[in-house]
Amino acid sequence: MPDFPNVNLQPVKHAVSSIGRGTIIGDYALCTNTTSGAAVWPTANKALFVQFGIDFHFLVKQIGVQVTTQSGNLDVGIYNSVGVRLVSKGTTAVAAAGLQALDVTDTWLPPGLYYMAMAVDNGTAAFQRFTVTTVESLRVLGVREMTSAFVLPDPVTFANPTTSAYVPMITLTGNATL
């Protein structure tokens, strides 16, 4: 047992966002004063992964996204830093425009580095997303991808984004209600 408190990287949070503090891309978003916008999913069956780190134990009950155009199916989930899937929703019909809250199996995340993930089976559905000017820069902003990855695979083979600078807006929460 340590004599001193663990060093906190961030305050204990109720919800963790793909572009919040705790993500590299989140700092970039704040620093560039760039806001999100709606865009169609870049490629059918592509999965996108956004790195996040937590230094507190975090229970995930729900995963939320913002739909702007309904079409087909999506899948959301969480992976550890080496690409092992910890939890996923499975194929789910994309909801009507607005908040889509996906109830996942309650999953405790110990302090560590993870990826929140999203995959969509078509290129018509659209979601609120963040973007950057140069897709190449996503390599150092903690964003990864995998093609032909619907439903979310286990494990994943991470690749660097090369064609689309699409960063899905995803929120994890420990609340039963999102």
Next chain:
Amino acid sequence: MADFPVVNQASLPTHIHALYSFFGVGGESRSYAATATPAAITWVANTAVYIPFQVPWPYPVYRVWWMNGSTITSTNVDCGIYSPGGDLLYSTGSTAASGATSVQYVSVGTPFTLDAGRYYMAWTCSNTTSRGYGVAPTAVQGALLGCLSQTSALPLPASATFATYGAPGVSLCGITRTSSGF
């Protein structure tokens, strides 16, 4: 039993940005309209920019990285880390730029750990037109971000001679605790 605060290194970010991070000048740069999204910058040959950053915990460095400009022909880059007093802690040495508008990584010879504290990330290159990549604040803005510069600084000197910021830009560069990937 640990006598000192324990940091879970597994939760440390894989990349530390000197520019777009609250560990670097990102928090302050947010206030300046000019320091927005990055782009290619026409550099001043052999001029180094020193970008302050800090790590609040020990951070293992396996590679340094930077984003190349949109033109890289006949261009060498040197990227490194300095102590607050201007002592060179690590540099890549003069390195041929590889990959236009791409991230370039250089593995450090022997991985080392930066103690929690303040440092400068340094970047310089040998050519001009569109060789740099980052943001281009005004001289006053760059100075108020805490950035410094030095002319005739390729390769990066063993001891920096800090001058008031006069570099053409603040480069997109940083360090990573990953030895491969990304």
